[in-house]
Amino acid sequence: MSEIGIALISVGLAFDLFGCIGLVRLPDIYNRLQAATKCVTLGTCMILIGVPFYTGLNAIGVKALICAVFILLTSPTGAHALARGSHRSGVPLWEGSVGDKYKEDKEGGVVEEGA
């Protein structure tokens, strides 16, 4: 059983690493958030799911599983808040971007500014 745990933790670490590389290589905050949220959520969840395989289903393992559920719920919400906050405080998209409907709608008054 502990081998499965170690395998899950290793793969999780690899995904966390990809997330960090993405954070460095991608051009603007929105793209970076994409890498950070997706990879870090799955990576960290895999690490936490690996823990009960390693320790057995005891107090530690169950706490790790609950943490995995919380991260799964809160991490995208946090990313959502960061992206929305950045856009509303005027952080521009990368110049290679192909369009920004959100900005158009803010200027067109469909979305209330500063709400």
Added chain:
Amino acid sequence: MKVFVTYLAAFVVWLLLTWSLDPQEVLAGLAVSALATYLTRDLLVELPPSKPFHPKRYLWFLYYIPVFFWHMLRANLDVAYRVLHPEVPIRPGIVKVRTNLKRDISKTMLANSITLTPGTLTVDVVGDFLYVHWINVRTDDPEEQTRIIVRRFERILKEVFE
């Protein structure tokens, strides 16, 4: 009913966190769950308007979990490919898609699912519209965009929450 569900959820989380059936722990848990329920009674649980405990909802939810994890795994391989590729092949932009979901909880779940699946990140939800940052905009047609981004989860979430 709503309060009871909240209380039960709080108590189960407490039992899982302490992982012991010692009477002292259970007694403390009953008290703490009561406090937590009192504080969050209007926030935490919002039951669907009709048939909240119909088994079909839970079966759809069980179906949703593997679908979600499959897309999440794909999302991660996709990001890994993009960040490891020497040229960083991205074509980002913010698109606007429409959802048919009505309740807050289903929109939240939809937004979270979109954020964790390939190449998309929800930036804002305004009424029926979601503003989604897409790392690789494949098409400029709004209908097609909606189909790609929203439809794969919308149907399942409709069955679970609405």
